[in-house]
Amino acid sequence: xxxxxxxxxxxxxxxxxxxxxxxxxxxxxxxxxxxxxxxxxxxxxxxxxxxxxxxxxxxxxxxxxxxxxxxxxxxxxxxxxxxxxxxxxxxxxxxxxxxxxxxxxxxxxxxxxxxxxxxxxxxxxxxxxxx
Numbered sequence: 001x002x003x004x005x006x007x008x009x010x011x012x013x014x015x016x017x018x019x020x021x022x023x024x025x026x027x028x029x030x031x032x033x034x035x036x037x038x039x040x041x042x043x044x045x046x047x048x049x050x051x052x053x054x055x056x057x058x059x060x061x062x063x064x065x066x067x068x069x070x071x072x073x074x075x076x077x078x079x080x081x082x083x084x085x086x087x088x089x090x091x092x093x094x095x096x097x098x099x100x101x102x103x104x105x106x107x108x109x110x111x112x113x114x115x116x117x118x119x120x121x122x123x124x125x126x127x128x129x130x131x
Contacts, residue, residue, distance in 0.1 A: 019043035021050035036069030039077030051084040066098040085116035
């Protein structure tokens with residue numbers, strides 16, 4: 001399936017407090033969840049929903065979560081990411097996280113949970129690894 005997936009985008013001004021999630025397929029072998037805004041107790045369920053959609057879509061595809069536009073990652077968001085990593089592991093795959101900002105990398109590194117993911121500083125590192 002090479003067509004774009006049905007987006008699960010949410011309006012950033014909507015009830016989820018500024019979190020934006022969007023599911024897409026930039027390449028036939030990659031499913032991408034783009035996340036932007038603040039991930040906290042109020043918005044973590046929206047992230048969890050997006051991650052569920054990501055992991056329910058094409059188990060053979062590389063699953064990528066782009067957190068490049070996330071400005072804050074609270075422990076509740078970290079917990080959601082960890083649960084998704086364990087679910088992916090149960091599917092015999094790993095989640096690829098794009099996280100370049102300290103707001104995202106620091107909580108992952110301090111808790112050691114960065115080891116659960118394939119970490120990338122930029123989306124191009126996942127989409128065009130040979131370049």
